[in-house]
Amino acid sequence: MLLTLRLTFESFVFAWQALRSNLLRTILSLLGVTVGIFAIIAVFMIVDSLEANVRQSMSFMGDKVVYVGKWPWVFEPNQPWWKYFNRPVPTAREFRQLERMLTPGGNKGVAIFVNKGGNTFKAGSNSVTDCSLQGVSYDYRNVSNVPVEQGRYFTLQEVDGARPVAIIGATIAENLYPGIDPVGQDFKTHGRHFTVIGVLKKEGKNLLGAPSNDANCLIPYNTFAGIFALSSTGMSGPSPSIGVKGADTDPGLLNLEAEMQGAMRTIRGLKPREEDNFALNRPEMIASLITKLFSVIGLAGAVIGSFAMLVGGFGIANIMFVSVRERTNIIGIQKSLGAKNYFILFQFLFEAVFLCLLGGAAGIFLVWLVTFIPLGDLTLYLSPGNITLGLLVSVGIGVVAGIVPAVLAANLDPVIAIRAK
Structure with missing residues (x-):
């Protein structure tokens, strides 16, 4: 157990050293993730803020209230309007x-x-x-x-x-x-x-x-x-x-x-x-319509933002393939000294996750800065849920983008890897 923890920690250290040694490449790599996370979380933030502001605007209807009126707030399909008009x-x-x-x-x-x-x-x-x-x-x-x-x-x-x-x-x-x-x-x-x-x-x-x-x-x-x-x-x-x-x-x-x-x-x-x-109306009727409307808007925004995220993921994967190629000789030396396959795999996988987490954190920071832009009656706020979502998406992209290069690095033959130039 202690050996596993030590090797895992060393994998983190190797990944961090690799990122620091190629600082410019690291920054360029995480830009794609930063843009992707910014696009997705910004859309979710705006949708959540719009929904919250709309619901607040409707607070005058009260909570847990049933209204008796002439007109229904939500019309049933295929119902003639004159039926309600004559009530x-x-x-x-x-x-x-x-x-x-x-x-x-x-x-x-x-x-x-x-x-x-x-x-x-x-x-x-x-x-x-x-x-x-x-x-x-x-x-x-x-x-x-x-x-x-x-x-x-x-x-x-x-x-x-x-x-x-x-x-x-x-x-x-x-x-x-x-x-x-x-x-x-x-x-x-x-x-x-x-x-x-x-x-x-x-x-x-x-x-x-x-x-x-x-x-x-x-x-x-x-x-x-x-x-x-x-x-x-x-x-x-x-x-x-x-x-x-x-x-x-x-x-x-x-x-x-x-x-x-x-x-x-x-x-x-x-x-x-x-x-x-007569009609029995409840504020939940309109609230339900608002939830459905903003769910569709949020889904559309997430799809659009995912394209930017996809580009960022490909960028990370490409950089990880380059990193494996540059460090093939070092991988061979590590394996010849007894490093296990999972140690090599974790080393590159953690590097990809680090890149995406840094890019995701930068994207969330940019979204937070957007909340200070005055938009009249619309108040923007970044919820803890959206922050967590952004970080989880970043980790997921890091795992997906880094798993293939990490597996290739872990399966290298140590003799062939040492001879690589």
């Missing part, structure tokens, strides 16, 4: 019935909410345009993330009593009340005066331009319904949605989804053979 939208009455019918403890909250964009808010001589106005029920904070940084959330009495109170986003607060505390201040929109009771935490821009709380204003649902005439068919005006937050005891939300489907069918009086005239 009724969820109503406040259905929300209250669903809230009563769902099993207590089977969910963390049931909420109805509705949104309308393109609103203008005024406070004194200040105004802000193109803002979102959202009417929400009391349990909306349990269904979706409502990060109130200043002030407070609505009380149940304010929501049920349709009070003129509002929770505004950071951008709205900065434009309407520069330099002063927004909480307790008034603003006007759609002919109604509102009092600010809270300010949401600033989120900034996201990659997809998805809805942001910065330009969003939350008001009680009943207050919103008093301002806008909500259509029961959803063909005009804003259409409400109902969201139910699943409990931790139902990880897949299968029980909640089945219970919601039965309750909605009962509420709408559907017969057993009638199709659902």
Whole structure:
């Protein structure tokens, strides 16, 4: 055992000395691997960063939530669009019935909410345009993330009593009340005066331009319904949605989804053979599509990058054949002194692996430098998984590129090898 470890260590030493003695050739050899690893890991890094940024942009949909709506988020193939167009939208009455019918403890909250964009808010001589106005029920904070940084959330009495109170986003607060505390201040929109009771935490821009709380204003649902005439068919005006937050005891939300489907069918009086005239949507639907899309993009990028890796592998193999030829005489001397075949094999195999590891590490370093390039809303990050993948690919290429030259060197006849010039 000790002899094997000693010979293995000596193989490493011989390989390292060979690389140092031909420094220029070593650098030129690892350039191909560097370019290949850079191409592959850079593609994976960009794909992972894009997917992470897209998922973060969609975080406003919430986690473990089932939404009741008129339209499905993912359309089934060969389904006529008019079938969905004629569906009724969820109503406040259905929300209250669903809230009563769902099993207590089977969910963390049931909420109805509705949104309308393109609103203008005024406070004194200040105004802000193109803002979102959202009417929400009391349990909306349990269904979706409502990060109130200043002030407070609505009380149940304010929501049920349709009070003129509002929770505004950071951008709205900065434009309407520069330099002063927004909480307790008034603003006007759609002919109604509102009092600010809270300010949401600033989120900034996201990659997809998805809805942001910065330009969003939350008001009680009943207050919103008093301002806008909500259509029961959803063909005009804003259409409400109902969201139910699943409990931790139902990880897949299968029980909640089945219970919601039965309750909605009962509420709408559907017969057993009638199709659902509502859609149950989950953020996982879109997340699944995103995963498939980026998997295809990542595969395409890996195939393209593998061509650069292939060129690097051929370069390493060529250099290893040259190295074997140059050191044939030394191999013969080593074997005549008792060196085993595996000692010679490991010596050249380790040299090839060293070359590829150095090239791979250089490629990963270049990818890491790319993460500092500003790309607007897109944030690049190099994950530990991609670093590990790059190093493993480098080792694999080293083994594949060096195995044939190493085997040829290990099988040389010592008498013939000593006479080589």
